[in-house]
Amino acid sequence: MKRVILGISVLAAFAACDSSFAADWRQFRGNAANSVAVDESLPTELSGETIAWKTPLPGRGLSGPIIVGDKVFVSSSSGYGQDRLHVVCVNADSGEQVWQRQFDATGRTMTHDKMCNATPTMASDGERVYAFFSSNDLICLDMQGKLQWFRGLGSEFPNASNSLGMSSSPVVIGSTVVVQVESDAEAFACGVDTVSGETKWQIERPRAANWTSPSVLPATNDQPALALLQSSKGLTAVDPETGKIVWNFEKGASTIPSATVSDGAIVIPANGLTAIRPSGGKFEELWNSAGLSPATPSPVVIDGMAYVMNNAGVLSAGNTSTGERVWQLRLKGSFSSTPIAAGGYIYAFNESGTAFVVKPEADKGVVISELDLAETILCSPGASNGGLYVRSDQHLIKLANPK
Amino acid sequence: MRADCVYRRMLLSAIVVFTFTSERSRADDVADSIKLLQSIEPGGKGTGVARKAVDSLATSGAVLSVLKGFRGSSPLAVNWLRNAFEEIVTAEKAASKPLPVEELKGFIADRSESPIARRLAYETLRDQDAAIEAELIPDMLLDPSPEFRRDAVAKLISEASAAEAAAATPIYQKAMSGAVHEDQVKQIAEALRKNGETVNIQKHFGFLSQWMVIGPFDNKEEKGFAVAYTPETTAAEGKPLDPAAEYDGQLGKVKWQAVVTEDDYGVLDIARQIQNYKGSLMYASTSWKSDREQNVEVRLGTPNAWKLWVNGKLVFEREEYHRSSAMDQYKVPVSLKAGENILLLKVCQNEQTQDWAQKYQFQLRICDSTGSAVLPVSTTAKNDVTSGENR
Numbered sequence A: 001m002k003r004v005i006l007g008i009s010v011l012a013a014f015a016a017c018d019s020s021f022a023a024d025w026r027q028f029r030g031n032a033a034n035s036v037a038v039d040e041s042l043p044t045e046l047s048g049e050t051i052a053w054k055t056p057l058p059g060r061g062l063s064g065p066i067i068v069g070d071k072v073f074v075s076s077s078s079g080y081g082q083d084r085l086h087v088v089c090v091n092a093d094s095g096e097q098v099w100q101r102q103f104d105a106t107g108r109t110m111t112h113d114k115m116c117n118a119t120p121t122m123a124s125d126g127e128r129v130y131a132f133f134s135s136n137d138l139i140c141l142d143m144q145g146k147l148q149w150f151r152g153l154g155s156e157f158p159n160a161s162n163s164l165g166m167s168s169s170p171v172v173i174g175s176t177v178v179v180q181v182e183s184d185a186e187a188f189a190c191g192v193d194t195v196s197g198e199t200k201w202q203i204e205r206p207r208a209a210n211w212t213s214p215s216v217l218p219a220t221n222d223q224p225a226l227a228l229l230q231s232s233k234g235l236t237a238v239d240p241e242t243g244k245i246v247w248n249f250e251k252g253a254s255t256i257p258s259a260t261v262s263d264g265a266i267v268i269p270a271n272g273l274t275a276i277r278p279s280g281g282k283f284e285e286l287w288n289s290a291g292l293s294p295a296t297p298s299p300v301v302i303d304g305m306a307y308v309m310n311n312a313g314v315l316s317a318g319n320t321s322t323g324e325r326v327w328q329l330r331l332k333g334s335f336s337s338t339p340i341a342a343g344g345y346i347y348a349f350n351e352s353g354t355a356f357v358v359k360p361e362a363d364k365g366v367v368i369s370e371l372d373l374a375e376t377i378l379c380s381p382g383a384s385n386g387g388l389y390v391r392s393d394q395h396l397i398k399l400a401n402p403k
Numbered sequence B: 001m002r003a004d005c006v007y008r009r010m011l012l013s014a015i016v017v018f019t020f021t022s023e024r025s026r027a028d029d030v031a032d033s034i035k036l037l038q039s040i041e042p043g044g045k046g047t048g049v050a051r052k053a054v055d056s057l058a059t060s061g062a063v064l065s066v067l068k069g070f071r072g073s074s075p076l077a078v079n080w081l082r083n084a085f086e087e088i089v090t091a092e093k094a095a096s097k098p099l100p101v102e103e104l105k106g107f108i109a110d111r112s113e114s115p116i117a118r119r120l121a122y123e124t125l126r127d128q129d130a131a132i133e134a135e136l137i138p139d140m141l142l143d144p145s146p147e148f149r150r151d152a153v154a155k156l157i158s159e160a161s162a163a164e165a166a167a168a169t170p171i172y173q174k175a176m177s178g179a180v181h182e183d184q185v186k187q188i189a190e191a192l193r194k195n196g197e198t199v200n201i202q203k204h205f206g207f208l209s210q211w212m213v214i215g216p217f218d219n220k221e222e223k224g225f226a227v228a229y230t231p232e233t234t235a236a237e238g239k240p241l242d243p244a245a246e247y248d249g250q251l252g253k254v255k256w257q258a259v260v261t262e263d264d265y266g267v268l269d270i271a272r273q274i275q276n277y278k279g280s281l282m283y284a285s286t287s288w289k290s291d292r293e294q295n296v297e298v299r300l301g302t303p304n305a306w307k308l309w310v311n312g313k314l315v316f317e318r319e320e321y322h323r324s325s326a327m328d329q330y331k332v333p334v335s336l337k338a339g340e341n342i343l344l345l346k347v348c349q350n351e352q353t354q355d356w357a358q359k360y361q362f363q364l365r366i367c368d369s370t371g372s373a374v375l376p377v378s379t380t381a382k383n384d385v386t387s388g389e390n391r
Helices: A002-017 B002-038 B047-058 B063-068 B075-094 B101-109 B115-128 B132-140 B146-161 B165-178 B182-194 B201-205 B230-236 B270-275
Strands: A051-056 A066-068 A071-078 A084-091 A097-104 A128-132 A137-142 A147-152 A171-173 A176-182 A187-193 A199-204 A215-217 A226-231 A234-238 A245-249 A260-262 A265-268 A273-279 A282-289 A300-302 A305-309 A314-319 A325-330 A340-342 A345-349 A354-360 A365-372 A382-384 A387-391 A395-399 B197-199 B210-218 B246-248 B253-255 B257-260 B280-290 B294-301 B305-310 B313-318 B330-336 B339-348 B361-367 B385-387
Touching: A066 A382, A071 A128, A071 A395, A084 A128, A084 A137, A097 A137, A097 B075, A137 A176, A147 B047, A147 B075, A171 A215, A171 A226, A176 A226, A187 A226, A215 A260, A234 A265, A245 A273, A245 A282, A260 A300, A273 A305, A300 A340, A325 A365, A340 A382, B002 B047, B002 B063, B002 B075, B047 B075, B063 B075, B063 B101, B063 B115, B075 B115, B101 B115, B101 B132, B115 B132, B115 B146, B132 B146, B146 B165, B146 B182, B165 B182, B165 B197, B182 B197, B182 B201, B210 B253, B210 B270, B230 B280, B230 B305, B230 B339, B257 B270, B270 B361, B294 B305, B305 B330, B313 B330, B339 B361
Parallel strands: none
Antiparallel strands: A051 A395, A066 A071, A071 A084, A084 A097, A128 A137, A137 A147, A171 A176, A176 A187, A187 A199, A215 A226, A226 A234, A234 A245, A260 A265, A265 A273, A273 A282, A300 A305, A305 A314, A314 A325, A340 A345, A345 A354, A354 A365, A382 A387, A387 A395, B197 B385, B210 B257, B210 B280, B246 B253, B280 B339, B294 B330, B294 B361, B305 B313, B305 B339
16 A cells, blocks of 8 residues: 555656656656657658757767756766766757856776767756766756765775776656666665765665666556666666665676666567566566667667667567567668657667658658768757757757747 | 044944955855865765855855865865856856956966866866967966866977977977876877987886786686785785795796886786786786885776785775776875885786687886876986987
């Protein structure tokens, strides 16, 4: 009964405190961390006309933009050692910078050349924004850029770093920011209080390099929302309030693409792709498909189909009831960015900056349009109020139908 | 008339007293707020108080006081102070109040202040007036701030690359005297060598090139990382290295052997210079003579798991294999004593078979926080760039 009340209250809290929640894009892969832009209508015929604006950004970044109301937030890092941290707030309509705040990294900033310190995507609860960096600096600002708290997890736990870089993006569940800090030398996950910045809980994690991000299993009548922590060992469901482990999927999983939740089932990048359905503190395995194997981008699940991108830039669509692969579509180039689904289309950006709009049909995928933005794009895009937002190392870009 | 005059005097005195008291009170508030931010501790404790302190400072206009607060503050406190500074600048701009440009320039010029704060002041002024770069940067070549140095070096490289070879050499040599970043040093060294100059990059960066190495010891299944073999137990007891000692190794008896690296960047390549014993570990030791007690940074690059002892004390350990390697990959703050200091490094190789997992090497240097070499007492020249043949 207590859990029922808790589940309902979490949902009620979302609905009551912020009616714009549904239109926002508040964290990596969206509010539900599933890359689906609900009720969004984005441009399908991409062209120069659909570039609403292009705003210069400081430094570099692989982090994707998040959108809260009329503000777009994105992080960057700059300097010879990538030790200058930036949080930039841009007006969603005009593209003008509203404010920028800078900080100094307190943890290790070394990354592979392709990555940089600003790799994790920011998160927000609608009142505050949370920026996380490869250096394990976790920064909370209010919507006006005033520092609320600063956690130097890199200096508090100096061995929890990876010389190739860390990329796990935080998620906010209720009043907790959940972060995974996992490396060969030290690994932990923790829940940080959104208001005070203090640690609510911290649990040891498998000591191995891990670039995945936490996912969110939404609250149900008999279960509050859970944080899903993926690693090479599998997937662990954790109570975000206490850090208590609720269940464990122990068949191993990828350390780069992250699990996706859709309609109460979880699609895990594990041995290809594995689907499970959690219920009442346990889970049931639905299917496994070796033919659906995501590379860097995470799976996108919508309307009974799972979409995965492999290393060769081939987009595969699989039936989420059976795991059977239905069609494949070869796009151009390599992809680091996780596509998003909106209005019945898939939007994907390759590393050389070409945007593709794909129309998924019953037995095939069709490229409706593409646009070469001519800048390296490694981030996952965000969508809100008719705008598709993406960042390169140089710019934050909004794509939208011309007004 | 006389009463009116007295009244006016009294009023004036009251205003002066009130203003003075009010100013002093405001100054006290600023000082208190800065102290609060300086005392912030890791772990998220006390952030509510810190937020109030930033609020209080935001409307104070006290840019210089906040910047001065950076000196000696922890990295965490520096981030709070930076946010307070940015809040003040935002408020001042919104109120169309000018920044105290001359005072800020004076602050930037004061090398005893925090390099981060000085850079912040500089970038704030540069946003208003780009001309400040040409005015201030040329004097920053030997600045305590690596960022200022980088700009000054870049300016000289640009000048040198536009000059004829003979004229370029002294400009490049001057640039080298301040260069602390690998990419700039590489670029300068290449240009100087092309012009027939000898460049000792090892000495420029302070790499340690002469080592005594012993091994292999067993590290099968990566278990040796946690095993204290005799060289490390001896070091931990504070005993000096015995060059004649013989220990049981992985493949039989092992003895210390002298190994020297001539690599520009001090890489001692165990795989090439000794052997890539898979599932093994080596100990490398060297001594470094300091003319005084001093705090330095030991900067290490290695793709292998490692432990480092300085004068018998374990200063850091890291169990990570083959996640890349680079110069200055790890920065370990260390206190050195006057006289000989003994460094002992444990370097571990695992049994991964991939091509990219075959490196068994390290590079280690001693420098200050700017990345500028700190050399042992026996070495005289800080930056060794002399005329001569190409290396």
